[in-house]
Amino acid sequence: MKLSWRIILLWTLPALVIGFFLWQGTFSSAGGDLGRNTASTRMTYGRFLEYLDTGRVTAVDLYENGRTAIVEAVDPDLDNRLQRLRVDLPTNAPELIAKLRESEVTLDAHPPRKDGAIWGLLGNLVFPILLIAGLFFLFRRSSNIGGGPGQAMNFGKSRARFQMEAKTGVLFDDVAGVEEAKEELKEVVTFLKQPERFTAVGARIPKGALLVGPPGTGKTLLAKAIAGEAGVPFFSISGSEFVEMFVGVGASRVRDLFKKAKENAPCLIFIDEIDAVGRQRGAGIGGGNDEREQTLNQLLTEMDGFEGNTGIIIIAATNRPDVLDSALLRPGRFDRQVIVDAPDLKGRIGILEVHARNKKLAPEISIEVIARRTPGFTGADLANLLNEAAILTARRRKEAITMAEVNDAVDRVVAGMEGTPLVDSKSKRLIAYHEIGHAIVGTLLKDHDPVQKVTLIPRGQAQGLTWFTPSEEQGLITRAQLLARISGALGGRAAEEEVFGDAEVTTGAGGDLQQLTSIARQMVTRYGMSDLGSLSLEGQGGEVFLGGGLMSRAEYSEEIAFRIDEQVKRIAEHCHQEARQIIRENRMVIDRLVDLLIEKETIDGEEFRQIVAEYTHVPEKEQYVPQI
Ligand code: ADP
Numbered sequence: 001m002k003l004s005w006r007i008i009l010l011w012t013l014p015a016l017v018i019g020f021f022l023w024q025g026t027f028s029s030a031g032g033d034l035g036r037n038t039a040s041t042r043m044t045y046g047r048f049l050e051y052l053d054t055g056r057v058t059a060v061d062l063y064e065n066g067r068t069a070i071v072e073a074v075d076p077d078l079d080n081r082l083q084r085l086r087v088d089l090p091t092n093a094p095e096l097i098a099k100l101r102e103s104e105v106t107l108d109a110h111p112p113r114k115d116g117a118i119w120g121l122l123g124n125l126v127f128p129i130l131l132i133a134g135l136f137f138l139f140r141r142s143s144n145i146g147g148g149p150g151q152a153m154n155f156g157k158s159r160a161r162f163q164m165e166a167k168t169g170v171l172f173d174d175v176a177g178v179e180e181a182k183e184e185l186k187e188v189v190t191f192l193k194q195p196e197r198f199t200a201v202g203a204r205i206p207k208g209a210l211l212v213g214p215p216g217t218g219k220t221l222l223a224k225a226i227a228g229e230a231g232v233p234f235f236s237i238s239g240s241e242f243v244e245m246f247v248g249v250g251a252s253r254v255r256d257l258f259k260k261a262k263e264n265a266p267c268l269i270f271i272d273e274i275d276a277v278g279r280q281r282g283a284g285i286g287g288g289n290d291e292r293e294q295t296l297n298q299l300l301t302e303m304d305g306f307e308g309n310t311g312i313i314i315i316a317a318t319n320r321p322d323v324l325d326s327a328l329l330r331p332g333r334f335d336r337q338v339i340v341d342a343p344d345l346k347g348r349i350g351i352l353e354v355h356a357r358n359k360k361l362a363p364e365i366s367i368e369v370i371a372r373r374t375p376g377f378t379g380a381d382l383a384n385l386l387n388e389a390a391i392l393t394a395r396r397r398k399e400a401i402t403m404a405e406v407n408d409a410v411d412r413v414v415a416g417m418e419g420t421p422l423v424d425s426k427s428k429r430l431i432a433y434h435e436i437g438h439a440i441v442g443t444l445l446k447d448h449d450p451v452q453k454v455t456l457i458p459r460g461q462a463q464g465l466t467w468f469t470p471s472e473e474q475g476l477i478t479r480a481q482l483l484a485r486i487s488g489a490l491g492g493r494a495a496e497e498e499v500f501g502d503a504e505v506t507t508g509a510g511g512d513l514q515q516l517t518s519i520a521r522q523m524v525t526r527y528g529m530s531d532l533g534s535l536s537l538e539g540q541g542g543e544v545f546l547g548g549g550l551m552s553r554a555e556y557s558e559e560i561a562f563r564i565d566e567q568v569k570r571i572a573e574h575c576h577q578e579a580r581q582i583i584r585e586n587r588m589v590i591d592r593l594v595d596l597l598i599e600k601e602t603i604d605g606e607e608f609r610q611i612v613a614e615y616t617h618v619p620e621k622e623q624y625v626p627q628i
């Protein structure tokens with residue numbers, strides 16, 4: 001603060017001095033008094049005498065002790081219009097006064113006035129004042145835009161970054177698929193609506209709840225629904241907005257937020273991404289972040305500072321509860337954790353029904369079929385899916401959304417925008433072999449998900465795609481299923497090698513390789529599915545920088561690390577051989593399928609299996625089908 005004021009003074013003092021001289025130099029010679037009465041046109045003394053003689057002059061006002069005169073004269077050339085003209089008079093012309101007296105001219109003399117001097121002085125002050133004001137304004141503005149030492153000047157207060165919604169308009173009916181979370185949070189609504197019920201029997205009302213779950217599962221929506229059901233205002237702020245460059249700003253925002261909330265109690269405060277401020281203190285590399293710690297301390301202080309029955313409930317959301325400071329999770333703070341997970345089949349049906357309310361669906365559409373096609377989709381994905389389908393419907397000028405639009409929308413949400421297919425070329429052929437490679441390995445391995453379709457129409461990053469009917473993750477996956485996935489992922493590269501030779505393989509398998517390496521590594525280190533035995537060798541994932549501990553990463557020796565790599569390699573090698581063998585043994589049908597794919601650009605799963613069945617035995621697949 002001191003710094004900024006010193007800077008203001010340093011700037012304004014020279015400016016003031018310069019301004020004053022400028023003013024003096026430019027305007028003083030004009031003389032204060034006359035300035036306001038100036039006639040714009042000048043007339044020579046000779047012409048004035050001539051006018052006087054011919055009787056055209058009606059009035060003369062003398063200024064500056066008779067050195068200047070403003071003359072009123074009529075002009076016969078211009079319909080006798082009255083003109084005001086300025087004349088410089090000779091310093092010594094007593095005969096003029098006599099002459100003026102003779103003619104019947106209104107004569108007046110204006111002595112330099114006292115108040116004129118005051119006006120002049122004020123006038124002299126106007127410029128410096130304007131200058132100072134201008135500088136001050138500029139200074140404040142630049143400090144508002146951010147950065148600079150001026151930041152300290154408007155300390156907290158003025159830039160409240162939290163939002164307030166008096167009425168969210170969201171109800172629990174608008175949230176689906178997270179029934180347990182909803183059940184738990186219904187209680188919070190009662191805390192807000194009828195706190196007496198709890199305090200009467202001596203219960204301490206919890207201050208906050210922590211919503212934990214991946215992005216897009218409806219955490220923000222749930223918080224809004226609580227406020228909506230209770231009919232209280234909704235204050236929200238994101239953890240990342242607390243954390244600023246300047247020490248003290250985050251803490252003062254927390255103070256402001258709670259102050260506003262107390263004024264509006266009962267109400268709900270929602271803190272999104274709380275992990276941005278609430279990370280374990282003193283963790284991470286290079287020590288803690290002072291600003292973040294101050295903000296967190298302020299948050300803790302504020303939470304302790306009000307009693308449970310003041311009618312303020314704090315809901316926070318995060319997808320990283322593991323990095324949160326334990327102080328946040330102590331009783332009396334966020335002592336309740338509510339899991340908001342990606343929805344299951346039944347949940348997806350519920351969410352789709354919510355979002356289908358305001359959409360026009362063709363009667364043929366079955367919400368259940370859409371839900372079955374979309375395992376792993378979050379609420380946000382499903383909302384997006386129906387919206388994409390509606391946009392496609394409008395673009396196709398249809399009356400209502402049909403299954404065709406929904407299917408196209410699913411593809412788009414999963415794999416990105418459709419591109420234009422390649423023209424026939426060697427690389428199109430290579431991509432066709434690559435995709436058919438995935439599809440045939442996937443089809444012939446009993447434990448692999450069935451092929452849904454193979455296509456050469458590019459989407460997003462991918463030049464071609466093989467879609468497998470996704471199976472609902474039922475939680476448990478067998479070793480055979482994991483191995484089949486690895487072989488299937490290697491099918492593309494194996495086909496390139498078998499057909500075009502080792503020298504011709506492409507970068508197209510990069511994504512496949514990444515995927516299978518990660519599966520193989522997890523088999524070894526997490527699931528004990530290798531010769532290393534039934535050991536879990538992995539901590540909670542290796543994100544050292546994101547808090548957590550530095551220690552948890554390497555829980556095993558160099559030697560074990562070496563053996564892990566060896567096992568991963570062995571699994572990949574085994575699956576690679578399996579894939580290459582399947583390609584070799586089915587070369588005939590592969591060539592036929594490639595020709596068909598290049599011709600049609602898309603082959604669906606049923607047709608694919610029928611063609612393969614003409615050449616070899618296709619195993620029946622068991623798929624886990626969830627019951628509703
Ligand atoms: P999060 O905060 O968990 O990242 P949001 O609450 O912001 O997710 O969800 C984004 C949008 O997705 C919501 O506005 C809503 O339209 C939709 N959505 C997400 N989850 C659900 C759900 N369980 N039920 C209904 N709609 C949902």
Ligand code: MG
Nearest residue numbers: 219220272317
């Ligand atoms: Mg959110």
Ligand code: ZN
Nearest residue numbers: 492508509512
């Ligand atoms: Zn591939």
